[in-house]
Amino acid sequence: MINTGKTSTRKRTAVAVVALGLVVGACSSSSGDGDDAVETETVPTAPADDDAIVPDGTGAPTDTEAPDDSAPTSDEVEVVQSEGGRLAAVQEAGVIRCGANDALPGFGVIDSAGDYAGFDIDLCRAVAAGVLGDADAVEYVPLTADARFPALQSGEVDLIIRNTTWTASRDGGQGGNFLFTTFYDGQGVMVPESSGITDLEGLADATICVLSGTTTELNLSSVFTARGIPYTPSVYDDNTTLQPAYEQGQCEAWTADASALASGKSAIEGNGGETQFIIPEVISKEPLGPVVADGDTEWASAVEWSVMATVQAWEFGLDSTNIAEYSGDDPSILTFIGQGDDVASGLGLPTDYAVQVVSQVGNYQEIYTTHIEPIGLALEGSPNNLWTEGGLMYVPPFR
């Protein structure tokens, strides 16, 4: 008895020591927030670049000459991933890890053959084609809405193309670097047509289905609160559980980006469900596009220009069938397809990357027509049309 008593006292002492140590450790690390000395201590393997001490790596945007001297050595990879050099890491790995949606028809979904398909998926493929020359060199990582930024921050994925809305807080606090907006969307509310509801006011006290961890949740809250409409949010993890709940009337309305609603509408009606009505009131701006982690401008440029090549090709009238056979002498197009001035290597991309992107994946119009039009959203007249046609798709010149 005495013996056990002693041991437990010792155990307690040991626990107390450990706890004390933890507290000391925690205090010293939190007090080091504003202290550069702590950072240099904790990121010891990145001494070459003085800029590394500045927390916000995006302070140096004109970094295009950097790629050659920042080639990583094997023991630096961990740190390099957050400080730059992801492009080289991806090229070495030979595959891109793309955070994707697997349950949103039109944008990202696993089709009946078990393959990922959709608008966002094709953009992942475009990046793979541009960076690696092979559109199929993509490893898709299915992410739920609330898991995507932690996955990006931790380096689990190289980029996210997953109907992700560009917002200030995500750009800032979440450490996301938002690139070219590939889809201009807005949030809507859908109800069964038979309910007779035609405006948001008709939804007083209603239960509204919404996905967890999306901007739609906050938009819904601010719009309804501002108008003084009480409601109950019912928050689901993904569309595979949300849609049946909505169809069976567990919530009277479903709110999401208009594109996602169109996708849901076609899925419900296609299965012989009730006719759906999307309330003609867009309650927010939702620019969707690819996201990479902050602090690696080189990788960001490579991704952004690979994606923008699809729009530029469309503007030039090039598509997957004719880009390889282009025989004209337009100097802009020759530069674009890598037969004129070499602009691609400055971006860290192969000279013919645009040809690879467009011939393997297609131009923006082809991607859109294949995936988005079947869910009922026409390109004609939408903000996603080319700028020359009155839309918002406008890319910087390739020269």
Added chain:
Amino acid sequence: MTDTLSGTKPSRPPFWRDVRVLRVVAQVVAAVTVVLTVRYLLNNLVGNLNAVGISTKFDFLGSPARFPVKDSNFSPDSTISALIWKGVQNTAASAFVGIALALVIGVVVGVGRLSTNWVVRKLSTLYVETLRNIPPLVIIIFFGFAIFTFGPFSPFTPASPPGEIKFPGTDATLLMYSNQRLGIPSIATGQNSGIFWILLLVALVVAGVVWRWRTRVNIDTGEPHRRVRYSLATFLGLGVVAFVALGAPISGSFPEVSESGRLIVGGLDTNNSYVSVTIALALYTGSHIAEIVRGSILAVPKGQNEASNALALSGFQRYRFVVLPQAARIAMPPTINQFLNLTKNTSLAAAVAYPDLTQVVRTAIGNDQPSPQMVLILMGCYLSFSLFISVILNVVNRRFQLAGR
């Protein structure tokens, strides 16, 4: 000790072979290793987060959450800490009701498995073997979707009012049901209700005194104690007197459909998510507790049963006074474990859109609150839950165990 036995002069072994020294050294080394490892990991985390410009502070806890929580009075202007507290309340609501149900189910089914009645025994076995071998998430999804979403209940909209079961012969609703909201009667408090609750408490104490008096009478004189009857009569009598004297301080409150035709007002209302999670977890954990109960009953020495039979105790009396009190002592520690499991399993509630702690934290993370800090808080909350439950039940357990010695 060997020294004293052999009679030679006691000499200390060198310190590297001295168990007393080695013990201390081992503990210090272990403690230092743990501290340094945790420190390294923390610094690594903080350093990497700072490198990509993500805040590592906890000041976000005071900022507004900006989104409401399902079926609660939580306003979007409330802070993140209030949000976490709301999540804790929801988790507790599911866990504690679930624990109570699981305990009842477990005891009944556990005894049922040892019944001499073939049907009861086989049904209990079927229940245990089925529920115990299905993951809790699957059971929750089954309840959420098979029972509610695709089940027999109708939606709750202005066009389709919920189903109602009335008290026979009255207009008062006993149960209001739909595939989304459920309502049952509850108690509405009026004037003097505070005094009434205090008086009820007093009545309870008096009833307790009567209970002890009857017990003493039984021990002293051998006359039947009838303490349940006496105490109940005292309690109810005093309660009725207080009720009348205070002019009906409480009344029944019955569920009704709200003006908008979408909510339940009056009574106690809840939703499909809460019911799915709580019942599913109670059934799942109940099957485990049933096995514990069965094992504990079998662990009571056979002689105890034989002695009860020799005293001509009935089957019920044998269980009530001899077997179960002893079995409970054996069952207590593993059952506490099951309670902790149930509490932790409530984190699966997001599958059916129940806003438990995990779900509100995940929603907050999705709405730009920093994930490392939020997850740290989440872990802290579950740890507190588990420690809270085990501290309380261990105190109960200790009293229980000592009573037998």
